[in-house]
Amino acid sequence: MRKTLYHPEIIEHSKNPHHVGTIDHCTHSAEGYNQICGDYIKVDLNVEDGTLVDFKFTPECCAITKAAASMLGNKIIGKPISEAKTIELDAFSAFDVLKDFPARIKCATLPLATVRAALENKKETTTDDD
Amino acid sequence: MGNFNVEAIRTDFPNLNVPVHGKPLVYLDNGATTLKPQSVIDAINHHYTQETSNVHRGVHTLSQLATSAYEGARVKVQKFLNAASEREIIFTKGTTDAINLVAASLGDTLTTGDEILITEMEHHSNIVPWQILCKKKGCNLKVAPINDQGELILDEFKKLLSPKTKIVAIVYMSNSLGTINPVEEIIKLAHANGTPVLLDAAQAVSHTHIDVKALDCDLLAFSSHKLFGPTGCGVLYGKESLLNDLSPYQGGGDMIEKVSFAGTTFNTLPYKFEAGTPNIAGVIGLGAAIDYIEKVDWEGMQQHKKELLTYATEQLEQIEGLRIIGTAVNKIAILSFVIDNIHAHDLGTLIDQEGVAVRTGHHCTMPVMEHFGITATTRASFSWYNTHEEIDILVKAIKQAKEIFK
Numbered sequence: 188m189r190k191t192l193y194h195p196e197i198i199e200h201s202k203n204p205h206h207v208g209t210i211d212h213c214t215h216s217a218e219g220y221n222q223i224c225g226d227y228i229k230v231d232l233n234v235e236d237g238t239l240v241d242f243k244f245t246p247e248c249c250a251i252t253k254a255a256a257s258m259l260g261n262k263i264i265g266k267p268i269s270e271a272k273t274i275e276l277d278a279f280s281a282f283d284v285l286k287d288f289p290a291r292i293k294c295a296t297l298p299l300a301t302v303r304a305a306l307e308n309k310k311e312t313t314t315d316d317d
Numbered sequence: 318m319g320n321f322n323v324e325a326i327r328t329d330f331p332n333l334n335v336p337v338h339g340k341p342l343v344y345l346d347n348g349a350t351t352l353k354p355q356s357v358i359d360a361i362n363h364h365y366t367q368e369t370s371n372v373h374r375g376v377h378t379l380s381q382l383a384t385s386a387y388e389g390a391r392v393k394v395q396k397f398l399n400a401a402s403e404r405e406i407i408f409t410k411g412t413t414d415a416i417n418l419v420a421a422s423l424g425d426t427l428t429t430g431d432e433i434l435i436t437e438m439e440h441h442s443n444i445v446p447w448q449i450l451c452k453k454k455g456c457n458l459k460v461a462p463i464n465d466q467g468e469l470i471l472d473e474f475k476k477l478l479s480p481k482t483k484i485v486a487i488v489y490m491s492n493s494l495g496t497i498n499p500v501e502e503i504i505k506l507a508h509a510n511g512t513p514v515l516l517d518a519a520q521a522v523s524h525t526h527i528d529v530k531a532l533d534c535d536l537l538a539f540s541s542h543k544l545f546g547p548t549g550c551g552v553l554y555g556k557e558s559l560l561n562d563l564s565p566y567q568g569g570g571d572m573i574e575k576v577s578f579a580g581t582t583f584n585t586l587p588y589k590f591e592a593g594t595p596n597i598a599g600v601i602g603l604g605a606a607i608d609y610i611e612k613v614d615w616e617g618m619q620q621h622k623k624e625l626l627t628y629a630t631e632q633l634e635q636i637e638g639l640r641i642i643g644t645a646v647n648k649i650a651i652l653s654f655v656i657d658n659i660h661a662h663d664l665g666t667l668i669d670q671e672g673v674a675v676r677t678g679h680h681c682t683m684p685v686m687e688h689f690g691i692t693a694t695t696r697a698s699f700s701w702y703n704t705h706e707e708i709d710i711l712v713k714a715i716k717q718a719k720e721i722f723k
Contacts, residue, residue, distance in 0.1 A: 192666055193721055202658075202722070224662055224678040225692050247692050249660035250722070291666060 192288045193250070196258075196281040201250035206260035208243040218311040219301030221293060226252055230301045239263050239271045242302075249294055255282065256298035263302065272306050274299060321617025327702045329354040329609070340672030343707040348492050348520060348651055348698030349676050350542045353606075357546055360605035364598045372597055373571060373588075387597050390604030391587070397607045398537070398554055399528040404586040405560065407553040408600050412519040413442040415538035415553035416486070418590060419515055420446035422563040423484060429455035432481040434512075436461045436469050436498070437688060438491045441681040443517045447486065456483075463688060467494035467643040474503065478510045485514045489521035489537075493680035493696065494643030495626075495651030497521075504533055513559060519543055523700065524622070524649045526615060535559055541599060546606035550599030553590070560586050567592040618701045625699045626650040629708045636715060642694050650699035653680070656715070659722045661693040667721065668714035675711075 210216075210231035219228045226248035233241035242260040246253045258279050263271040276282055276295055285292050293314040304312035327333050330352045335342055344352060364386065370379035372387045388403075395403045409415040427433075433447045437460055444458075451458050459482070461474035478485075485507040490497050500516060507514045513535035518527060522539040529537055536559070541550040555563075565572055565583055569592035574582040583589050629652055633639055638657035656664060665677035676696045679686045686692055697711060 191670070193663070198721065225683060225686065226660075226662070227692065249662040251663070288666060291662070294662065 192284055192291060194281045194284065197250065197254040200254035200257040204244075204246065204253050204257040206243050206257060206264075207246065209245060210241055210243050213241070213243075215305040215308065217301050217305035217309055219297045219304065220311065220313045221248070221252070221297050222314045223290075223293060224249075226294070226297065228252060228256060228297055228301055230256070230298065230305050232302065232305050234268055234306070237267055237269075239266055239268055239306075244298065248297070251291055251294035252297050255279070255295040259298050259302065268306055272303050321614045321621050321701075323621060323702065323704055326613070327704075329356070330702055331355055331358070333702065337672040337674070338670050343671075343673040343703075343710050345697040345699060345703065345707070345711060346674045346676050347523075347700035347703075348543075348680075348696060350548065351523060351545045351700055352702070353547065353602075354545055354609050356609050357602050357605045361547060361598045361602045364601050371594055383597055386601045386604070387595070390600045390607075393604045393607045394552055397527075397611075398552075399530050400554055401530065402557055405529075405554055405557050407555065407560070407587045407590040408595050409538075409551045409553050409590075410549055410596070411540040411542070411551035412517060412538045413446075415551055416442055416515070416517065417446045418553055418566040419484075419486075419536055419538075419555075420450045422566050422590075423513075424450040424454060424456075425564050426562075427454050427456050427483050430481060431456045431483045432459050432479065433457070434459045434461065434474075434477055434482050434485045434487075434507075436474070436487055437463045438467065438469070438494060438496060438498075438682065438685055439486075439488050440492055440517065440519070441683070442519075443486055443488060444684070457481075460684075463494075463496075463685075465689075466645050467491065467496045467685075468645045469496070469498055469503075471499065471502065475506060478506060478512065480510075482507075482510060482512045485512050486517070487514065488517040488519075490518075490524055490649050491643065491682075491685075492520050492651070492698075493653055493682040493685050493694065494645065495648040495653070496643060496645040497647040497649060499647075500532060500534070508533070520649065520651070525619075529554055541603035541606065544603070544606055545609060546603035547596075547599045550596045550603055552603075557586060560590070565589050565592070569593045571595075613701070621701055622650040622699060625703055625705070625708065626652070628705055629697065629699070629711070632708055632712045633715075636712065636719070638719070639715070642689050642691070651696060652698075653694040653696045655691055655694055656719065659718060661695045663722070664695050664715065664718050667718040668711070671710065671714040671717070673711050673714050 213231040215232040229245040244256045332352045368382040370383040372384040459477045515536040518539040537554040542548040572592040642653040661677035
């Protein structure tokens with residue numbers, strides 16, 4: 188393979204994603220749909236005193252979306268929601284290569300957009316909204 | 318394989334010479350759009366360099382040349398489909414536009430409680446226009462189910478035909494499953510019920526010789542770009558008597574006979590349905606595509622594609638964890654599949670690096686994906702310029718991708 192999108196860190200997270208599951212009685216939840224391909228992700232969050240204390244996701248999606256959600260969970264748990272809401276893809280160096288794969292950028296941004304939607308009390312978002 | 322010579326055919330398609338990521342292009346996305354032969358590109362170029370003009374009502378030379386080329390293409394389409402008259406050939410933006418035309422104009426004649434009958438394997442373009450119509454008019458959309466091979470369950474289809482069924486709109490050959498529907502039988506059943514039939518022939522048009530008289534379909538839609546012609550252009554065929562009874566789709570120039578503020582009278586067929594300046598270059602390009610196709614050894618081409626499908630099916634079935642979606646007995650050269658532990662998009666990106674172009678996703682058939690409990694497939698769709706060697710490259714690229722996710 189020539190230029191690869193599939194950085195070892197992405198492969199590892201997609202094969203063994205962290206934070207997969209649901210949270211009963213969560214404070215925030217949203218569903219994200221990728222308009223391009225029909226991929227789906229559901230995000231459940233618990234927020235206490237302005238801090239994001241738990242994150243779980245349900246993936247029906249590609250390796251890129253799965254890895255992005257897994258890494259995002261690692262990054263935002265324990266952070267103030269103001270920070271969790273504003274996090275961008277450039278916070279994850281494994282995805283730098285996406286500049287060479289423009290057709291796949293929305294795969295990686297879908298979990299970010301879905302977390303943002305949940306924190307804004309929206310029930311769902313799409314890749315067209317981000 | 319008769320006189321069919323795939324290597325000679327390949328030299329007609331300049332895009333096949335353009336490498337992708339430094340590798341020879343293996344173009345297996347023909348279900349989405351076909352490549353264009355040089356003669357089609359030349360015809361469009363000729364229009365824009367030699368006879369740029371609007372069509373109809375022009376007395377100057379260029380306008381007459383453009384009109385003659387445009388109307389000449391209509392006759393080519395008429396003969397290609399074996400339609401009774403060129404008045405039955407309406408140029409549209411494509412298949413979707415043609416179906417929307419029917420949904421709007423025929424939809425005008427429908428009332429509350431009327432039914433439209435489609436199948437579970439339709440492209441979104443043959444679902445959504447009917448849903449919009451149903452919402453507007455209080456009609457009901459009935460959906461004939463498919464089995465797990467991706468074939469229409471004809472008995473269920475029969476049960477859904479009723480006196481309320483005002484149109485049967487059905488895909489001739491499925492874009493995501495490859496299934497060839499028994500349209501001759503469907504048309505007979507619908508006609509026995511007094512119901513007209515619209516065929517979505519977007520895929521079928523490049524896979525079989527369509528004869529609208531023999532089929533006895535009432536309406537048929539296809540796109541130029543899936544038939545080696547340019548994008549943004551398509552055809553609605555309709556029986557003249559039926560089209561005459563329908564109200565216009567869009568209002569504007571060219572579709573009128575006389576306009577005054579007291580009232581407007583409409584043009585005759587086919588112009589009644591062609592408001593505004595049409596896609597002149599597109600139509601001329603479609604005409605050139607038909608000229609090109611007519612020169613090909615059709616029997617040899619059909620046999621070649623059949624062999625490609627058989628070979629590709631055999632090769633893909635040997636890949637561990639790969640499951641073919643759409644295993645109808647009667648199939649065109651389209652192979653949709655899923656692989657354990659690799660999402661279609663990841664596979665599509667990985668094999669693109671090897672120069673292999675396939676389509677990934679739901680292929681605008683989300684209900685089909687739902688039927689099979691999946692969200693996406695990878696689809697390899699073949700045309701006459703594809704080769705057995707290209708299938709070997711596809712298989713090798715899939716195996717390499719599997720290594721990454723093992």
